[in-house]
Amino acid sequence: MTALLRLFRFLRGSVRALALSFGLLLASTALGLVQPRLIELAIDRGIEAGSLRAILWSAAGIVLAAVVAAGLNLASGYALIRSSQRMGYTMRNALYRKVMGFSFENLDRWRTGELMVRLNSDVNTVRMFVRMGMFIIVQSVIMVAGTVVAMYLTDPGLARVMALFMALILVLFFGVASFIRPLFMRSRVALDALNNTLQENLAGAKLVRAFARQREEIDKFARRNRDLFNISLDVGYKLSLFFPLFFLIAQLATVVVLWSGGTTLISDFLSGAAGNLTLGKLIAFNNYATMAMFPLLMLGMVLNFVSMAMASAVRLEALLAEKAAVEEKPAPLRLPSLKGEIRFEGVSFRYGEGERALDDIDLVIRPGEKLGVIGATGSGKSTLAHLVLRFYDPERGSVRVDGVDVRDLAFDTLRTRIALVLQETVLFSGTVRDNIAFAAPDAPPADLESAAAVACADEFIETSPNGWDTPVGERGSGLSGGQRQRVAIARAVAARPDVIILDDVTSSLDAATERRIVENLYREFRGRTAVIISQKVNTVRHADRIAVMEGGRIAAVGTHSELLELHPTYRTICETQAGLGPGGRAPA
Ligand SMILES: Nc1ncnc2c1ncn2[C@@H]1O[C@H](COP(=O)(O)OP(=O)(O)OP(=O)(O)O)[C@@H](O)[C@H]1O
Ligand SMILES: [Mg+2]
Structure with a gap:
């Protein structure tokens, strides 16, 4: 994680754009939270009370909030795209400068394919994390926090039940993510190996033909390719655990909310007592519950993004930390010409x-x-x-x-x-x-x-x-x-x-x-x-x-x-x- 955080220094030039982006994101997400409230009003004040005006006003409010939220979200995305692309750009330049500063000894140790993966694929992974990962994390945390508060305000009892399910989902996500994390590093290493083979083969393409070694080289490439395939498959299989488990828990949560809310409404209705819960509130609550689930799912996915970016960040930091074996001293002597001794x-x-x-x-x-x-x-x-x-x-x-x-x-x-x-x-x-x-x-x-x-x-x-x-x-x-x-x-x-x-x-x-x-x-x-x-x-x-x-x-x-x-x-x-x-x- 520290390696990834340290790479954030490449965002230094984009602090204002980032702040703007997250500010806009906050505003847009907060606006999104208004919708269930407006639906609640439409039901309780409009449908139940028979007021068309109330329904129209709620509908207008929903449309307005949605349009403004979409606009803010778009602007936030633009600012973030700019920051993340800038980060990728500065990082690639810094890495290239580093490699250019390598002395022969460094060059003896690093393989070309490996350097290529780092400058291309690893930089992209980190950049994508800033673009998508951070966006999703910020948005999801705001959404989850907002919906939890909104649920509490709507019905504290039901909110406690939901909180339990949400905690369960989080535990599940962290568990699966920690399980998958080491696999990402292995998949990067496998990609390195594949690229080294590819690079050396292309550089020596004529030699391979001269010795009629294509078959062996094809086999060698296939072996590396298979390693990558196997690890990717493993990652994919384990990742796919997320969705079914998540939906199972989410559906269960909905059933429990409907059951507990529904029985309360029925018993209130039968006993004639005017309880705190109304049909509008139950529907609003259910909307909030659904709204809370989506960002949770996104958070779960992002956890893997984080793991992937962490693996890449470690590799990028290692390259950036590589000291040139031969370095120019701080104030070196410059001579316009040499006598030649x-x-x-x-x-x-x-x-x-x-x-x-x-x-x-x-x-x-x-x-x-x-x-x-x-x-x-x-x-x-x-x-x-x-x-x-x-x-x-x-x-x-x-x-x-x-x-x-x-x-x-x-x-x-x-x-x-x-x-x-x-x-x-x-x-x-x-x-x-x-x-x-x-x-x-x-x-x-x-x-x-x-x-x-x-x-x-x-x-x-x-x-x-x-x-x-x-x-x-x-x-x-x-x-x-x-x-x-x-x-x-x-x-x-x-x-x-x-x-x-x-x-x-x-x-x-x-x-x-x-x-x-x-x-x-x-x-x-x-x-x-x-x-x-x-x-x-x-x-x-x-x-x-x-x-x-x-x-x-x-x-x-x-x-x-x-x-x-x-x-x-x-x-x-x-x-x-x-x-x-x-x-x-x-x-x-
Ligand atoms: N990059 C390297 N890494 C490790 N060992 C090396 C490297 N380059 C050369 N050597 C070793 O150092 C020794 C001297 O090599 P050098 O290249 O200076 O020989 P040379 O006299 O130039 O030979 P030639 O006439 O074949 O070019 C050799 O034993 C060689 O194996
Ligand atoms: Mg020589």
Whole structure:
């Protein structure tokens, strides 16, 4: 419940609209209570007394009250719709901002499908609770309180009997609701699982076909779907207990009221005594009793709404409370540009509880240097790059850029002045131009073109029929692997960074193109720092220096010829790679 109440902070901007809505609702509900009184008047003063005037006046009153009540109710609904939609809107934005603030570590832990359910379905559940649930609760409580008072005023004896039945119904509702509540949380979890499966499957749709795994994936989805089906069925069955039980008790109450009221009227009539109860009063009382039952039923239904919203609120609060593993410090240092020195000082790092991915790294990359990084798969090359941009913070030691600990630098400085081309190419749907201009949306076309030229992307862009407007599908579909990599490199170059890091992004390119790109980059980044990570000697051999990584450590640093001479691992790498002659000497 506290989680749900805490989410009400998103209603802060709508306090006045809410107050207006509930004020109008109060007025409209109170007006609704007038009707049975007017019927009582029509019967006792009109029909019994034979006065047509009294009947007409009562009828006019009933119509007027109904019309005004309907108008007030409508206005109240509008105000509430506005408040609840605003709440949903602000909540979604806040959640999205939260997810955008996630560091890589948070992203490693949260699954996409789960986030989608929270941002869509859970937000909607809470919003609907504010729209319907609160409306119904307020209206029902007013109606129940009002009708109980009205019943007491009409006939205290009968009112006591009714109160007993109403209490019975409430107990029943709370009982069933508490019984169902845990099921709602389980149904959300089942929905998460279904969405994760769906999301991963759609993202990997081509892979599934490539391995002819559709049948297995269909089965997997069906299993998740069945879990959700079973829980939903369980919830539905238990929920359906409400109506029959409720109607049973309500009918019983009516019978008891009619019996007890009727016998009183008859005995008064037979004894000739003028009792307190009249036929009009009995009918009015019965009307109030029926009026009291309806909001009770609504309250019962709303209890489940509350349970559902509570389950969603807990999940939303958990997401909102998630702390970004890497956060910008309060008054970070902003630098207009970097000289480009990167220094690792005793840096160790592990992912979660895993093995050390980096182990006591000491490395200085000088301003303007071209550094190659080579090493076997899993040796920690990408991790090294991720730490420079503070995707993760080191467990021990520090990474310094221009002498400043990256933890003191603004994300803006760090991530706009240093461009990292990620190992896994990610493109957005749009055009080739949109993708290259992603980090520099205001760059003039000439800059984009020169960036494309550096990345050798101009060749395929210019020869394709749509040129720069060549559409790129989701995740870069429509382009070849090598074209995607070149667009990604062009995107980084177009951002005009002071440092560029390429994480194994020439793997899909032929040797000649790769070589041209590396040469272009060296020329383009003359005076600026460039780090080129690769598993291939040919990619890094012309760098000023090459760092060799082995099992999370820097095994050696030196020029190609130095390493070839001095470092056995490097020599072995050279020898095993195709195109390199005996003794590790590459053919000219
Ligand atoms: N997000 C992650 N969560 C957990 N472990 C990870 C994660 N990313 C990498 N690792 C582990 O950290 C180690 C270093 O990985 P890293 O990606 O830095 O290697 P790499 O040298 O870039 O390899 P490759 O040449 O294959 O790209 C590996 O053992 C890997 O399994
Ligand atoms: Mg890597």
